Amino acid sequence: MNHPLKKHFKKSLVAFAALTLVTLVISLSLGSVHIPFKSIVEILISRLPYMGHYYPSYPDARSTIILYIRLPRILLGFIAGISLAVSGSSMQGVFKNPMASPFILGVSAGGVLGTAVGIFFGIWWPLLPLMAFIFAMGTVFTVFFLGRVKGTTDITTLLLAGLAMNFMMTALTSLILFYSDPTDRMSIVAWTWGSLSGTIWNEVWITLTVALIGSALVYAYARDLNVMQTGEISAKQLGIDVEKTKIIQLVAASLLAAVVISFTGIIGFVGLIIPHASRLLVGPDHKKLIPISALLGGIFLVTCDTVSRMSGEIWVGVITGLFGAPFFIYLLIRNRGETGW
Amino acid sequence: MVILQLEDVKTGYTEKKPVLKELSLNMDNGEFIGVVGPNGSGKSTLIKTITKVVNPWEGTVRIKGRDVKDLSRDQIAKIAAVVPQDTYISFPFSVEEVVLMGRSPYLGRFENYGIEDKRIADGSMKTTETYRFKERKINEISGGEMQRVMVARALTQEPELLLLDEATSHLDIGHKKEVMDTIKEKNREEGLSVLSVHHNLNLAARYCDKILLLDQGKKHSFGRPEEVLTRTNLRAVYGIEAEVHRHPKDGSLYVSPVxxxxxxxxxxxxxxxxxxxxxxxxxxxxxxxxxxxxxxxxxxxxxxxxxxxxxxxxxxxxxxxxxxxxxxxxxxxxxxxxxxxxxxxxxxxxxxxxxxxxxxxxxxxxxxxxxxxxxxxxxxxxxxxxxxxxxxxxxxxxxxxxxxxxxxxxxxxxxxxxxxxxxxxxx
CATH class of the missing domain: 3.40.50.450 (Rossmann fold)
Structure with a gap:
């Protein structure tokens, strides 16, 4: 496969944006209560400024379902998909390794531990995301600290430190699981598979803000990331501030993933396969890869969450894995023998 | 005009173990200087010091009269381009994408490659004869082609000083000649200054106007090839007995161990x-x-x-x-x-x-x-x-x-x- 969309990048971007809209609207109409497209459009338009005069607001339950249940959930799914995919693209670039994921620096393991600690000590539940976030970023900064060698960030040391901290956090979580009662145990395990149910608008605004800032930072340093693929010394000799690029990319990518999983729990696979699939479509140039990954990640996660909603709330991480893994294997077989992802 | 000037440079990687010691060098615009010396004599460190990858502990490095300490990485990259010994690129960029990276120091953070950038990249790909496979993936070309791509990338920086870090040492004899001939032509016709680190004495003797012989981080001798590549010098630095001949056709020197x-x-x-x-x-x-x-x-x-x-x-x-x-x-x-x-x-x-x-x-x-x-x-x-x-x-x-x-x-x-x-x- 030879990067079929590389030459048509702008057209592809428009096509994927259109596909995004279609996915969002279809997803809004699907669920335990069927709501026709016409009503959805009317409900949405009625909420736009100055439009309320022309479309009197729907007072019925359908309006509530759309505006307070489905819409925030679908938007959070979309934002989470974007964040995880952009984070994965960035991590794979910094580590120069197609096996890197948003969780490589311990975001997920830290997040689980934070949640487990919170549940174990019976912390007021709205504070659980804050616990997850603090532990996730705490782990990342510990790994960062360990990865500093002589004033520079050493990628191999970082990788190993991430591995060690992942083990450490997972072991501590298991210890908590061991002493927890069955109900708490179930909540903790459920968290490790992620869910978008019960999303409220505030979560959408917070993740949206972080997604915009984080993705903008990753994109701003996209060309630097490209040049770094030819080696760090070579990049320096081409005028790149390698250290700054690494720190910005790693912090932005970790933040993107940490904020999302704090609200949703761990949703795996998106941050690993979406960058892969996008690279196969548009090639490894991060200037193209990051926007395409973002849209593809959003579409993929909204689709998976819709399946989750339609199938009695199976954890969304299970769906991404069930969809993602076979697709991944398909790509693997299709590209077997070809060099370079 | 002096393009590169080193003054009593001392540097290294670990404390108290300097790799370069009291090294001074003056390089005029348009010169082709070869740097030779045994393994560990500081050849590659010299290039890293010039490009501010390694900072001098003592002494100064000046490019076009300005201390590299006061120059940003972008500013250095616009004057001095490096062709490394070998390059591994993890993702399948196309040849053209890699060559275009040479324009990076000229672009703003959100700026994209313009028509002018593409024209310059096309030009250097044509010079190095890589243009015809510019669409190919970088990890699917041969070692010889790869080095030519790296030369093209360096030329795309529009440098005034080209630094070769054993750029041809992994190539077979035919490709060595091809790459060096291309660079020599740029040197002769456009006055590009070249500082070329060599493992191979014969290659240095053939292409360089002057040779700097390094011994344990110090300048052993510097001058025209026949002044530097002498039996005495080779015995002192490399510890070998060698004969120095003149090529029957083009008169360049070559060395063969006896x-x-x-x-x-x-x-x-x-x-x-x-x-x-x-x-x-x-x-x-x-x-x-x-x-x-x-x-x-x-x-x-x-x-x-x-x-x-x-x-x-x-x-x-x-x-x-x-x-x-x-x-x-x-x-x-x-x-x-x-x-x-x-x-x-x-x-x-x-x-x-x-x-x-x-x-x-x-x-x-x-x-x-x-x-x-x-x-x-x-x-x-x-x-x-x-x-x-x-x-x-x-x-x-x-x-x-x-x-x-x-x-x-x-x-x-x-x-x-x-x-x-x-x-x-x-x-």
Whole structure:
């Protein structure tokens, strides 16, 4: 496969944006209560400024379902998909390794531990995301600290430190699981598979803000990331501030993933396969890869969450894995023998 | 105008272990300077210091009169471009994308490559003859093509100073010449200044106007090739005995290590095998022969031929010829002498051209002499005969007519087996 969309990048971007809209609207109409497209459009338009005069607001339950249940959930799914995919693209670039994921620096393991600690000590539940976030970023900064060698960030040391901290956090979580009662145990395990149910608008605004800032930072340093693929010394000799690029990319990518999983729990696979699939479509140039990954990640996660909603709330991480893994294997077989992802 | 100036530079990686010591150098615009010296003498560190990858502990580095300390990475990259020894790129960028990276120091953070940038990249791809495969993935091209791409990327930086960090050391002789010729042309025609770190003395002597010989981080000598590459200097820095010759055609210097007496005597005691090869055709033969305790000699090999490099590495006595030159009478005669002394002569499946046809003539002339002659894959000569009028094919046909004296084997393993049988018979 030879990067079929590389030459048509702008057209592809428009096509994927259109596909995004279609996915969002279809997803809004699907669920335990069927709501026709016409009503959805009317409900949405009625909420736009100055439009309320022309479309009197729907007072019925359908309006509530759309505006307070489905819409925030679908938007959070979309934002989470974007964040995880952009984070994965960035991590794979910094580590120069197609096996890197948003969780490589311990975001997920830290997040689980934070949640487990919170549940174990019976912390007021709205504070659980804050616990997850603090532990996730705490782990990342510990790994960062360990990865500093002589004033520079050493990628191999970082990788190993991430591995060690992942083990450490997972072991501590298991210890908590061991002493927890069955109900708490179930909540903790459920968290490790992620869910978008019960999303409220505030979560959408917070993740949206972080997604915009984080993705903008990753994109701003996209060309630097490209040049770094030819080696760090070579990049320096081409005028790149390698250290700054690494720190910005790693912090932005970790933040993107940490904020999302704090609200949703761990949703795996998106941050690993979406960058892969996008690279196969548009090639490894991060200037193209990051926007395409973002849209593809959003579409993929909204689709998976819709399946989750339609199938009695199976954890969304299970769906991404069930969809993602076979697709991944398909790509693997299709590209077997070809060099370079 | 001085483009590069080093003043008493001292630097290194670990404390108290300086790699460069009190190094000073003045380089004028348009000069082609070679840097040579043994492993660990600080050659590559020099390039890293010039490009601010390594900072000097003491002393200053100035590019166009400005201290690199006061220049940003972008500013340095607009003046000085580096071609590294080898590059590994993890993702399948196209050749064009890699070359365009050379425009990076000229672009703002959110700026994209413009028409002008593409025009410059196209130009350097055409110069390095990489344009025709610009769409190909970088991890699917050969090592020689890769180095040309890296030269194209460096030229796309529109540098005034090109720094080569053993840029051709992994390339075979043909590609070495191709890459160096391209750079020499840029130097001559456009006044591009070149500082080129070399492992290979002969390459340095051939292309550089001046040579800096480094010894343990210090300047040992600096000047024109004939002033620097002398027997005395080579003995002092490399600890070898070497002859320095002038190339018969273009007058450039070349160096070939000389055999000392101890080793030749050693060869005299053992069963002697003379190998006629070239162009890498000897494969593992030298090593296997040494392992099985034969006295090995070889010839005639051109300096810079990969077979000669292998032979030098194993201390094998060779008849040598100037690089890229046809076999002269002197070498031809020396080769005949060695063939006469040998108990067995092995002819590998090397490519034959007009330049080395005399190697086969020497074999043909001595075929009746009292030694075993082993030919590796003689029947495939048609595919590797590059002479006019298929002279090599004819010579092989003559050799094979003397069936009783000539053994034919298909591989190096077959050749070794044949020699083993021969040795047991003798005993």
């Amino acid at each position: 055999e000392d007496n101890i080793r030749s005597n050693d060869a005299a005691k053992k069963m002697r095998v003379h190998v006629i090869c070239g162009g890498g055709s000897s494969k593992d033969l030298f090593r296997e022969l040494i392992k099985e305790n034969y006295g090995v000699t070889a010839g005639v090999l051109n300096v810079m031929d990969s077979d000669l490099e292998k032979a030098d590495f194993l201390d094998i006595e060779c008849v040598t010829e100037a690089p890229f030159s046809s076999i002269t009478d002197r070498a031809y005669k020396n080769n005949l002498d060695m063939i006469k002394k040998a108990d067995a002569v092995v002819v590998t499946d090397f490519p034959v051209g007009n330049g080395n046809l005399r190697n086969l003539k020497a074999v043909e002339r001595s075929v009746k002499d009292d030694h075993e002659l082993i030919l590796i894959s003689p029947h495939e000569i048609k595919e590797r005969d590059y002479t006019e009028e298929k002279k090599a094919v004819k010579l092989y046909r003559k050799l094979l007519e003397n069936k009783s004296d000539v053994a034919t084997v298909k591989s190096i393993e077959g050749c070794l087996n044949h020699l083993r049988i021969m040795r047991t018979k003798d005993k």
